[in-house]
Amino acid sequence: MTQTVQHHPRTTRSATALPRILAPSGRGGLRDHLARHGSLPHASGAELLDAVEQSGLTGRGGAGFPTGRKWRAVAGGPGPRVVVGNASEGEPASSKDHVLLTTNPHLVLDGLQVAARAVGASRVALYAEPDVDTWDVLGSALAERDDDRVVELVAARHAFIAGEESAVVDAISGGAGLPRAKPPRVFERGVDGRPTLVQNVETLAHAALVARYGPAWFRGLGTPDEPGSMLTTVHGGAGDPGARTVAEVEIGTPLGALVDLTGIQAVLLGGYHGTWLPVEVARTVRLSRASLGEAGGALGAGVVVPLPAAACGLVETARVLVYLAAQSAGQCGPCLNGLPRIALVAEALAEGRAVPRDMADLRRWGDLVVRRGACAHPDGTVRFLASALAVFEREVQRHLAGRCSATDGRPVLDVGRP
Template sequence: MSSATAAPSAPDEHTAVPGDAGATRLLAGWHATGRRADLTDHLRRHGQPPVATTLGSRTSMQLMQAVESAGLTGRGGAGFPTARKLRAVAQRGGRAVVVINAMESEPASRKDQFLLAVAPHLVLDGAVLAAVAVGADTVHICLPRTRAAQYRQLSTALDERHRACLDPVRLRLHALPHAYVSSESTALVRWLNGGQARPQESPPRTHERGVARRPTLVHNAETLAHLALIARRGSDWFRRTGTPDEPGTTLVTVSGAVATPGVQEVALGTPLATIVDRAGGATEALGAVLLGGFAGTWLAAEDVCTPLTRRDLAPLGAAPGAGVLIALPHSACGLSETARMLAYLAAHSAHQCGPCHFGLPAVAEDFTALAAGHADPDLLSRLDRRTALLPDRGACRHPDGAARLAASALHTFADDLDQHLTRGACAAARRPARIPVPPAKPPETWR
């Protein structure tokens, strides 16, 4: 196996960390060759696309049953059963649409970017297969316009498939405005319909009326790549790794205080500590880990033995989320790191509803004051009240993620919290940030 080396601050988009060979599926080609797979490489490794070899003798319903038996769930963050989404669109009738969500707006995540860079045809196979299964004639591929190199790479992959006459459906590549909320599924649909790349309230839901008012299936890149492998190798093969309740592998972007940050493919159920070890181990004593990214959950260092499954993480108020694990050293200030992330989330909201327009900036402002040791006597009770009001009130889930991050920080860094409230900012708060946070400014345009 080969692996590139990334900068210590964040994983490079072309970095993969070797892991358990038995759990290497999506990234098998990269680990075997160390290079991107063009169409020739892809066909040599995986054979002809499932659309050509399978759907001629297997109905779409049988394919959905295979995905259901495999237990595949969405790898974009919500973890919704993939087969249920397929059926929901297929049962609407009429001509549907498929959207590949490759926006990956979570700042700490590189997994979908990496997968599309090294195995684009696996993702595209899955999208075409899903399109045929739900009765779609078009697949829209949505990328942020800030990633010009990724756009060129995918354009090349689409040209290869076009010359080979592989696909029975149309594949269209789009470059969208890049903001945290522009990766939300309704934001993609809204933009493809000629509007702004901001979330919109439902109903109607995307599977009911989406792009061009047609039933629309939206999946992230990793989910579709898994679907392509299930179609080729079957549900029993997929379930050979992972846990009985949560089978398969998942991609995780590991960064922070680890020796080899990068993207790993791990079996679900792998302890978080093992994931840290496969990233070369911690470079300093750990104080906490952030699981799920900027909209995720802080976990105390003693919780790193927890397996990476929704079932095991639920008692801790956490979930795999967007597939991000950030190791925070004990020498860093978790409250300061959280304040910077909350300021970013507040700036990147859609500003369309009360929780985003008023609640998020207020929470971010209070957290900034707390991190700086400028807390007033009512700050903690105010933060508790405001974070409790944010979830389930917005047009999308953006406020929910920010509230989860803030609440988990108050719990995990309780000892630091007492000092910041009573004696001013700790010494670690004055040190350089350990988690890279993009500039806290909204996009110049939502179109």
């Protein structure tokens, strides 16, 4: 029988007020956090699971999987079970998890406790890059709390694929942090072979609010199919292509309301496994999976990079492809051999050295690596390339003739530190 959670909101929080999960001002300690939200309700695991399921919350780590369904699958497995907060954020163009974790750590830690109670987990871990800022904040926040379940901090590898869920589970189980072949999925056999819930830290922060204010409150923002708010990392602005802002927006917000599209030729959505959209299309879309899907785009983990008209989309794409090829974990032949070949030809195209036959090779190699890896890294990389070839089709022809229309060579897409 499905039960509904009784909620006793301590404050009269408006369902439509933003920000919800970003702290309104700076970093606060546990006292500020409790003053804003109150403590977690004394709901049972079954009640919390029902509330998250009814809220329609979906994963904010990239794939958008329904959170309640995943919790139910883990809860249905044999104990002991494990919950992992995924804060690795290997995507160099994304900053939202870092900002959330370092400015509002208690909401994420609440989310871990809620998830652990809902799925009946006895082990709880938080997987994050061990930079001094993050570790300091988390160390202090954990020291202030008196949780039912102890949270282990586990140092994430600095790599694009480090946050893929089977790589996360491998690292926490004492391995090298590399993706594993599926099946089994991590909800069946994860950390030390136990049923494991791997959840992005933003998803956990939303779950912590659903536990307090209820599913109807959560559905006060967003669309019926994609409720709630989401974090975005928006690049550019004020004439500086290197600037980035983390903003919380309602799902379904028009993209044009989030970024100024003046003087822009295309927008990269969803990060380096995402897709380019021409600016004419970008002006018509909303930030939802449904709207972006119809336009051939992807929401991913909320990365939005406008490409100025003066930049070259092929040069930008090639730089990222070289980076992505170097991020292959080197375990699967097609990924290990195919991605560097693809990157070399993309570089030749960017530099005006490619010939028409190279274009056919690019497409053929793309087909050869897709769905051939233990993880989705080759698929995401090929999707990014394919969208560049389609959106910058006219520029491809110019480059094949040895010309480039860019007038500003400053890099736009950041490939981070090595």
